[in-house]
Amino acid sequence: MQSRRQVEETEGREKRLLKIMVKWNLSQSTRSIYLGLACLSLTLHLLLACFCLSVLQTACTPPASSTSSIPGTDPQPRQSSSSPAASSSDKLPSGPRESNTSDPDGEESLRAEKDEEKKLTRPENLKQKVKGRSKLEELFTHPLYNLPRPPMQQDDWLLRVKSEEEEKGGEEEEEDFLPHDSEWQSASQEEGYDKITWTSDKETHPPWLRFHLGISRWELYDRKDSNLDQLTHYLATQPILGAVQKTGGTQLKLLVTFPNYGQALLKPMRQSREAETDTNLFYFSDFERHNAEIAAFHLDRVLGFNRIPPVVGRLVNVTSEVRELTTDRRLAKTFFTSPAGNVCFYGQCEYYCSTENPVCGRPHALEVSVATMLPDLSLAPRRSWRSPWRRSYSRTKLAQWETNPAYCDKVKETPPYNHGTRLVDLIDMAVLDFLMSNMDRHHYETFESFGNQTFLLHLDNGRAFGRHSQDEPSILAPLKQCCRIRRSTLLRLRLLSLPHLRLSEVMRESLAADPLAVVAPLLSEPHLSALDRRLAKVLKVVEVCQERHREVVYDDLEEAGQHYDSQSD
Numbered sequence: 001m002q003s004r005r006q007v008e009e010t011e012g013r014e015k016r017l018l019k020i021m022v023k024w025n026l027s028q029s030t031r032s033i034y035l036g037l038a039c040l041s042l043t044l045h046l047l048l049a050c051f052c053l054s055v056l057q058t059a060c061t062p063p064a065s066s067t068s069s070i071p072g073t074d075p076q077p078r079q080s081s082s083s084p085a086a087s088s089s090d091k092l093p094s095g096p097r098e099s100n101t102s103d104p105d106g107e108e109s110l111r112a113e114k115d116e117e118k119k120l121t122r123p124e125n126l127k128q129k130v131k132g133r134s135k136l137e138e139l140f141t142h143p144l145y146n147l148p149r150p151p152m153q154q155d156d157w158l159l160r161v162k163s164e165e166e167e168k169g170g171e172e173e174e175e176d177f178l179p180h181d182s183e184w185q186s187a188s189q190e191e192g193y194d195k196i197t198w199t200s201d202k203e204t205h206p207p208w209l210r211f212h213l214g215i216s217r218w219e220l221y222d223r224k225d226s227n228l229d230q231l232t233h234y235l236a237t238q239p240i241l242g243a244v245q246k247t248g249g250t251q252l253k254l255l256v257t258f259p260n261y262g263q264a265l266l267k268p269m270r271q272s273r274e275a276e277t278d279t280n281l282f283y284f285s286d287f288e289r290h291n292a293e294i295a296a297f298h299l300d301r302v303l304g305f306n307r308i309p310p311v312v313g314r315l316v317n318v319t320s321e322v323r324e325l326t327t328d329r330r331l332a333k334t335f336f337t338s339p340a341g342n343v344c345f346y347g348q349c350e351y352y353c354s355t356e357n358p359v360c361g362r363p364h365a366l367e368v369s370v371a372t373m374l375p376d377l378s379l380a381p382r383r384s385w386r387s388p389w390r391r392s393y394s395r396t397k398l399a400q401w402e403t404n405p406a407y408c409d410k411v412k413e414t415p416p417y418n419h420g421t422r423l424v425d426l427i428d429m430a431v432l433d434f435l436m437s438n439m440d441r442h443h444y445e446t447f448e449s450f451g452n453q454t455f456l457l458h459l460d461n462g463r464a465f466g467r468h469s470q471d472e473p474s475i476l477a478p479l480k481q482c483c484r485i486r487r488s489t490l491l492r493l494r495l496l497s498l499p500h501l502r503l504s505e506v507m508r509e510s511l512a513a514d515p516l517a518v519v520a521p522l523l524s525e526p527h528l529s530a531l532d533r534r535l536a537k538v539l540k541v542v543e544v545c546q547e548r549h550r551e552v553v554y555d556d557l558e559e560a561g562q563h564y565d566s567q568s569d
């Protein structure tokens with residue numbers, strides 16, 4: 001304001017000066033001197049006016065930060081407040097340019113920003129960040145996640161490559177042998193597919209094949225195997241060459257094929273991550289969630305089970321990666337463009353395969369979960385087991401276990417639950433399901449060649465993580481009714497309940513590695529905190545069991561030659 005008045009005053013003075021000069025009608029010589037002086041004064045005043053105006057303008061420029069606070073005008077993608085990037089910029093001085101009237105070049109504010117940056121990158125702060133990032137690593141380096149396995153025998157591997165001698169020896173064909181090298185050379189090359197050049201050398205195998213060859217009697221994969229990272233990267237990035245509907249089950253899912261003949265199971269996103277399952281829906285009518293499949297894989301790994309085939313998130317183009325290349329006519333004819341201009345399809349299946357429940361791209365991009373396929377059933381047959389704690393899948397009937405508190409006594413006497421680890425395996429699965437609130441575990445599968453001495457596959461987790469505001473105690477029925485738990489499981493659960501590790505935190509960190517985490521966190525915060533709440537409930541159930549019964553803990557660690565303090569009993 002002050003500067004504007006100055007400019008006005010200057011202009012006025014100039015006009016007055018000119019008027020006076022004309023009135024006086026001075027002689028020629030003195031007139032030219034006065035004229036010269038007037039010009040000089042005019043120039044000086046104009047210069048002064050320009051300077052004042054420029055200062056005034058700078059002082060009125062709004063600080064850059066305030067433009068980004070206008071919704072919809074922020075040129076940068078918004079970061080969640082918990083992300084390190086957002087929190088570090090939050091800490092930068094918020095209005096450095098406000099002091100610009102006394103710091104016209106902004107030097108002071110620049111210096112302040114640099115100081116702040118230095119503060120943020122001080123070794124102790126960096127350490128904190130690294131420490132925050134490494135909770136998962138810290139967990140996985142714990143001895144409970146590195147238990148020794150008994151030495152592997154030949155029949156502890158699901159598959160193996162036949163050696164040349166074995167082939168020459170003319171032994172009888174066994175189902176669990178993969179054909180010898182020569183049979184892996186493809187005679188003709190299908191369009192788009194790679195030429196196969198695999199040999200018995202592991203290095204030549206694609207990640208999906210290495211995964212198949214790594215399946216053992218005790219676990220689906222070795223967490224420490226570097227192939228795991230390669231496999232998830234492979235699933236997330238390989239071009240899709242084929243896409244058909246996968247049969248089996250009740251909801252829409254696709255089987256896709258990659259150039260080197262790897263295959264994966266795709267489940268589409270059908271609802272937002274925030275949507276909670278309608279409380280009036282029965283569990284068997286609930287939508288499947290792609291993020292539940294992804295999060296279940298991470299949870300199973302964090303619990304140290306390694307019984308879920310690796311799953312990764314991905315954005316697919318429903319037009320170029322499904323519609324245009326599918327050979328499945330039943331699928332192709334369900335494609336349409338929605339009134340909003342998005343490309344949608346619904347496929348053919350028992351549940352939600354109708355125009356009213358389409359799966360839609362935006363307009364082409366669709367979030368999906370991509371799960372590694374297990375070896376073909378002709379190579380590695382699986383057995384499907386009905387869970388003793390299966391729900392009735394009827395709106396009116398209750399299952400036996402729901403009405404008979406002594407139900408487990410009967411189960412414990414029935415093969416295969418009367419022998420070996422099958423019962424504690426089932427209880428491990430109940431713990432996993434309770435943590436992620438999965439009520440849909442009607443069956444489970446095992447690899448036939450391992451007989452009853454093997455782990456349980458935790459397939460189909462699409463109905464998990466439906467509700468975070470409620471827990472479902474009935475999922476824990478096997479633990480509550482049998483009062484039995486593996487010692488290694490119990491100790492790992494206790495480890496994950498420690499304040500400096502915390503299940504929710506390691507899960508947040510683990511899920512942040514998924515490619516879809518850049519779109520939105522795979523599990524919302526309420527779902528993450530539900531994990532901690534439910535974990536405390538599991539531990540409470542064990543505590544109550546231990547007050548009432550002896551032999552609650554099944555000591556698998558002693559078998560493995562591990563000796564822990566008796567704090568677990």
Ligand SMILES: Nc1ncnc2c1ncn2[C@@H]1O[C@H](COP(=O)(O)OP(=O)(O)OP(=O)(O)O)[C@@H](O)[C@H]1O
Pocket residue numbers: 247248249250251252265288309371372373374440459460461462
């Ligand atoms: N990663 C996998 N590799 C090979 N086969 C799989 C894999 N995941 C699932 N399957 C097989 O496909 C079948 C159907 O998959 P899934 O159970 O996920 O479908 P669904 O529609 O959710 O089934 P439901 O309606 O019974 O819950 C499973 O029973 C299983 O045998």
Ligand SMILES: [Mn+2]
Pocket residue numbers: 249288440460461462463
């Ligand atoms: Mn399912």
